[in-house]
Amino acid sequence: MQQPGNLFVIAAPSGAGKSSLVKALLEVDAKLKLSISHTTRAPRGQEVHGREYYFVSDAEFDRMIAEGAFIEWAQVHGRRYGTSRQAIEARVAAGEDIVLEIDYQGALQIRRQFPAAVLIFILPPSWDELRARLQRRGEDSPDVIELRLRNAAQEMAHVDAFDFVIINEVFERALFDLKTITHSQRLRVAAQRRSRADVFAALGLTPNP
Ligand SMILES: Nc1nc2c(ncn2[C@@H]2O[C@H](COP(=O)(O)OP(=O)(O)O)[C@@H](O)[C@H]2O)c(=O)[nH]1
Numbered sequence: 001m002q003q004p005g006n007l008f009v010i011a012a013p014s015g016a017g018k019s020s021l022v023k024a025l026l027e028v029d030a031k032l033k034l035s036i037s038h039t040t041r042a043p044r045g046q047e048v049h050g051r052e053y054y055f056v057s058d059a060e061f062d063r064m065i066a067e068g069a070f071i072e073w074a075q076v077h078g079r080r081y082g083t084s085r086q087a088i089e090a091r092v093a094a095g096e097d098i099v100l101e102i103d104y105q106g107a108l109q110i111r112r113q114f115p116a117a118v119l120i121f122i123l124p125p126s127w128d129e130l131r132a133r134l135q136r137r138g139e140d141s142p143d144v145i146e147l148r149l150r151n152a153a154q155e156m157a158h159v160d161a162f163d164f165v166i167i168n169e170v171f172e173r174a175l176f177d178l179k180t181i182t183h184s185q186r187l188r189v190a191a192q193r194r195s196r197a198d199v200f201a202a203l204g205l206t207p208n209p
């Protein structure tokens with residue numbers, strides 16, 4: 001029987017570097033696939049429908065809620081964001097490892113439905129650096145940046161519900177931490193199955209004869 005895949009849930013205050021880290025992680029880990037959320041917020045400059053998000057109208061989002069199409073959804077920074085059930089259930093059952101880049105409210109909903117999900121929280125090194133990153137990114141108006149900074153405190157208050165916390169100060173170090181977590185989870189699952197071959201496969205090694 002196919003073993004289910006792993007779910008990695010990554011949350012962070014806006015500007016902490018979560019999208020950049022996840023993008024870099026996906027580039028070096030071919031086994032990981034990103035869950036692409038639906039949102040009612042407008043696309044930013046370089047964003048493409050179906051790549052960063054499925055950008056939908058409020059009416060379309062309402063319809064999806066009514067149909068039970070979301071495995072979790074939440075209101076964040078005044079817009080709605082959700083993970084489609086279809087995108088997760090079939091893929092996890094097929095053994096795929098999925099990354100969800102969602103807020104803490106969504107992370108807690110996922111934990112209730114998938115107790116084995118690994119919840120990772122990314123923190124900025126300081127408030128000043130968080131503000132500086134939002135400003136440097138240059139995608140949000142000053143009003144939106146202030147709203148995101150206010151919401152960051154609320155988001156960070158939920159850090160204790162997470163399994164791991166990574167401080168994204170030096171980018172490469174934070175990426176290394178993320179890789180350690182995904183590797184460890186795969187090894188743990190393989191070890192639980194008590195199969196030496198599985199443990200070696202998870203490491204990408206060939207067992208000695
Ligand atoms: N609950 C939930 N939150 C989401 C989902 N997709 C994105 N988010 C969160 O919504 C917040 C705003 O995302 P976005 O507007 O792309 O800005 P970002 O903070 O720069 O990533 C972030 O905390 C995201 O993690 C989702 O499907 N569900």
Ligand SMILES: Nc1ncnc2c1ncn2[C@@H]1O[C@H](COP(=O)(O)OP(=O)(O)O)[C@@H](O)[C@H]1O
Binds near residue numbers: 134169
């Ligand atoms: N370790 C880091 N040091 C300096 N800048 C960073 C670091 N990580 C990410 N950034 C930058 O901070 C900004 C916000 O990162 P982003 O990945 O968009 O954050 P989030 O998805 O959490 O909102 C981007 O301009 C990104 O290039």
